[in-house]
Amino acid sequence: xxxxxxxxxxxxxxxxxxxxxxxxxxxxxxxxxxxxxxxxxxxxxxxxxxxxxxxxxxxxxxxxxxxxxxxxxxxxxxxxxxxxxxxxxxxxxxxxxxxxxxxxxxxxxxxxxxxxxxxxxxxxxxxx
Amino acid sequence: xxxxxxxxxxxxxxxxxxxxxxxxxxxxxxxxxxxxxxxxxxxxxxxxxxxxxxxxxxxxxxxxxxxxxxxxxxxxxxxxxxxxxxxxxxxxxxxxxxxxxxxxxxxxxxxxxxxxxxxxxxxxxxxxxxxxxxxxxxxxxxxxxxxxxxxxxxxxxxxxxxxxxxxxxxxxxxxxxxxxxxxxxxxxxxxxxxxxxxxxxxxxxxxxxxxxxxxxxxxxxxxxxxxxxxxxxxxxxxxxxxxxxxxxxxxxxxxxxxxxxxxxxxxxxxxxxxxxxxxxxxxxxxxxxxxxxxxxxxxxxxxxxxxxxxxxxxxxxxxxxxxxxxxxxxxxxxxxxxxxxxxxxxxxxxxxxxxxxxxxxxxxxxxxxxxxxxxxxxxxxxxxxxxxxxxxxxxxxxxx
Numbered sequence: 001x002x003x004x005x006x007x008x009x010x011x012x013x014x015x016x017x018x019x020x021x022x023x024x025x026x027x028x029x030x031x032x033x034x035x036x037x038x039x040x041x042x043x044x045x046x047x048x049x050x051x052x053x054x055x056x057x058x059x060x061x062x063x064x065x066x067x068x069x070x071x072x073x074x075x076x077x078x079x080x081x082x083x084x085x086x087x088x089x090x091x092x093x094x095x096x097x098x099x100x101x102x103x104x105x106x107x108x109x110x111x112x113x114x115x116x117x118x119x120x121x122x123x124x125x126x127x128x
Numbered sequence: 129x130x131x132x133x134x135x136x137x138x139x140x141x142x143x144x145x146x147x148x149x150x151x152x153x154x155x156x157x158x159x160x161x162x163x164x165x166x167x168x169x170x171x172x173x174x175x176x177x178x179x180x181x182x183x184x185x186x187x188x189x190x191x192x193x194x195x196x197x198x199x200x201x202x203x204x205x206x207x208x209x210x211x212x213x214x215x216x217x218x219x220x221x222x223x224x225x226x227x228x229x230x231x232x233x234x235x236x237x238x239x240x241x242x243x244x245x246x247x248x249x250x251x252x253x254x255x256x257x258x259x260x261x262x263x264x265x266x267x268x269x270x271x272x273x274x275x276x277x278x279x280x281x282x283x284x285x286x287x288x289x290x291x292x293x294x295x296x297x298x299x300x301x302x303x304x305x306x307x308x309x310x311x312x313x314x315x316x317x318x319x320x321x322x323x324x325x326x327x328x329x330x331x332x333x334x335x336x337x338x339x340x341x342x343x344x345x346x347x348x349x350x351x352x353x354x355x356x357x358x359x360x361x362x363x364x365x366x367x368x369x370x371x372x373x374x375x376x377x378x379x380x381x382x383x384x385x386x387x388x389x390x391x392x393x394x395x396x397x398x399x400x401x402x403x404x405x406x407x408x409x410x411x412x413x414x415x416x417x418x419x420x421x422x423x424x425x426x427x428x429x430x431x432x433x434x435x436x437x438x439x440x441x442x443x444x445x446x447x448x449x450x451x452x453x454x455x456x457x458x459x460x461x462x463x464x465x466x467x468x469x470x471x472x473x474x475x476x477x478x479x480x481x482x483x484x485x486x487x488x489x490x491x492x493x494x495x496x497x498x499x500x501x502x503x504x505x506x507x508x509x510x511x512x513x514x515x516x517x518x519x520x521x522x523x524x525x526x527x528x
Contacts (some may be wrong), residue, residue, distance in 0.1 A: 013197050013204075015189075015425050026196065026425035049424060052201045091187060091197060091491050108426065112438035119445075121255055123435045 010089030011045065016081070017092050022099040024081070028052040031080060045086070045093070047104045048078030072107045079103040143272060143353040144408030145225035145465045146218070146315030146472070148401060151357045152381040153466070154308050155364025156374055157301070160284075160292030163361055165309045167293050169316040170354035172509045174346050176480065179487050179498070179506065180322045181342035184329035187492040191323045192422040194492060195482045203482070204423055207319075210475045211419060215320050217468040219412045219451035223249065224461025225405030228378045232398035239456050246452035249409050253444055258331045258430040261414070265407035272400045274385065275359035281388035284362050292361075303526040307470075310520050314469035317476040317513065320415040327418045331429060339496065360384070377462055417443040473520040477513040484510055 005011065007030055016024040025047035032040040050068060054061025068078075079102050087094040099105060117123035154162040180191055187194070196204040227241035252261065298305035334342065363384045368375065375381045378401065386393035414430060417440045421428030427437040434441035458464055484506055487498040498506065 013201055015193065015197070023425055023427050026423075028201070047425075052424075053205070055200075056202050056205045091189060091194075105427075108438050111442060112435040116438040116441050117435040119254075119434070121434070122441075123433065 005089055007042070011086075011093055014089065014091065014093045016045070016047065016104075017094050018099040019094075019096060020098065024095070024099050024102055025079075025104045026052070027093055028078075029055075042083045044080040044082050046078050046080050047102070051078060072110075079106075143269070143356050143404050144218075144315070144318075145221050145401070145405045145461065146311070146318070146469045147353070147357050148225075148360060148381070148404060149375070149378075149462055149465045150308060150311040150315045150469060151360035152364045152368070152375045152384065154312060155361040155366075155384075156368040157308065158298060158305060159365040159369050160288045160362065161296060161298065162305070162309060162312065163289065163292035163358060164295045165312045166316075166354060166357055166361065168295075169313050170350055172512065173316050173321075174350045175502075175505055175509060176317075176322055176483065177325055177350055178343055178346040179483055179502075180326040181329050181334070181346060182339055182496055183486060183492060184326040185334045185336055185339050185342055186494060186496050188330055188335075189492065190326040190330055190418065190422050191479065191483075191486075192327075192419050194486050194489075195479070196423050198486060198489065198492075199482050207478050208419060208423055210478055211319055212416065214468060214471045214475050215412050215416050215419075216447060216451050216454065217464060217471065218318070218320070219409055219416075219447065220455035220458065221461050221465040221468055222405040222409035222412060223448075223452050224455045224464065225378070226402050226409065227455075228461055229398040229402030229405065232379065232382055232401075233395055238461070242452045242456050243449075245406075245409075246448050249406070249413060250445065250448045253410060253413055253430070253448075254434060254441070256430070258328065261410050261430065262328065265403070265410065268403045269407060271396075271403055272356045274389070274396045274400055275356050275363055278385055278388040279359045279362050282363070282366055284366055289362060303523065306519070307523040307526065310473050310516055310523050311466055311469040313512075313516055314471070314473035314476070314520070317480070318472050319475050319479040320412050322479060323418060323422075324411050324415045327415070327422070331431065336496070375462075377460070413444040413448055416447045417441070467524070470520045470524045473513075473516045475517075477510065477517050480506075480510050480513045 012027050012030055014027050016027060018024055027045045028048050029046035029051035030042060031044040031046055033043045034040050048064075048068075050061050050064035053064040081095055081097060081102055085095045085097040087096050151166070154165070183194060184190060189197070192204075192207075195207055223242060223245050224238065226245045227238040230236070230241045230245070231238035252264075256264075329338075329342070364375070364381070367384045367387045368380070373380055373383065382394045382397040382401075384393075385397045389396055418428060420426070420443045421437070421440045424439075426439045428440045429437060432440075455461065455464065484503070486492060487502065487506065490497060
């Protein structure tokens, strides 16, 4: 029998790290595929504040979705990492896909380039 | 030096506008009688700080990380919303505290200093590293030893001091007595301090071999803050309480150092207030950014250049001017401080309770989990925190 993976204990809400130990985000949701006459299958992990807030209340999720549409143009769907990239769970979730290949940090990159880097001292050479 | 993290946490989270205000109030109104509240609170805070540091040493996760991961997003969302509200209010009180310190020295209306203080605060976090913040506050914080020197100079009746360390009920004005007691505990149990301390341990890359040092840091750092706070109570009791002066403003509290230091007394008080509040303001601003970043799994470190952890930088860049504006709108920083200390007490159980679960989690702590004694002690702190949270608002109405 294959090893059991307690999804809520070892995957949901955990920090996702790429092979370089870069932080991708937290596991805000787990996507399951429902199959006729067979157990559901985990297909992806989702990184989206709207998903996380929807777990508190539906309206909070809608509000987060509205904010994302307003401030993260081009992000029509929440970033997902296919479960085939899952390496291990525990207190951190490790995946074998690089942070740069996901869209999870798209807004951070935009914010860094378009806003923060334009404030004096926001982008400096060398160490801080 | 690791102890610097304890001292900076102590100066920021322990010895801030809240601790100075509540200690001064306690001394002026009830003499030495409330020293026991400080002593009991210090022991609890040492215990909690050590646990937060140990969690970070073993798991390299902070309290905010672990609360989200183990208690789920729903629980974390309560902590996030509560802490953001309280932290922003306390941050406005701390910025106000620095502005009042500048007012005490210059005589200019403190509100003119609010934007200048807010800008200086943002600039230091924007360009500084964790080391600069930690060592700067620890070094400048030594000025607060003026209160200890003041006590030694005046020579208090030591039997009264020792008597004050034994729990006792008030002979008069009990609603006010217990309101100030809750304020003192609220000022000690500041939730932001616990997360800041664990985030600092991760920033400094503490590991299992640092566990003994963490213990020493928690005891010495919090002990330092406690020594100063106890000295403020004694100074306030001997110089303000005996002359019937009630502390309604920081200007009145500043008089406590006039007897030992003469004309240097007020500037020295202003320096102590300014450094303590500025240290706390740095800590709260960073903690707000830590809280969001760790809760949502963003990149975070005070040592990264702002464009490398843009969301982290955005949080403190928005929080600082907002808090300064709030401070100007709400007015009297002393009132904001005493009110927000009661809110701190209300929020404390939300962060203290998960420690009971986390410190027994073998995935995080491995063989460094709490023993029986640790669990009994933290359970007692949780019960105390819940009881204080229950009475905080009624006492705010009756005695505030």
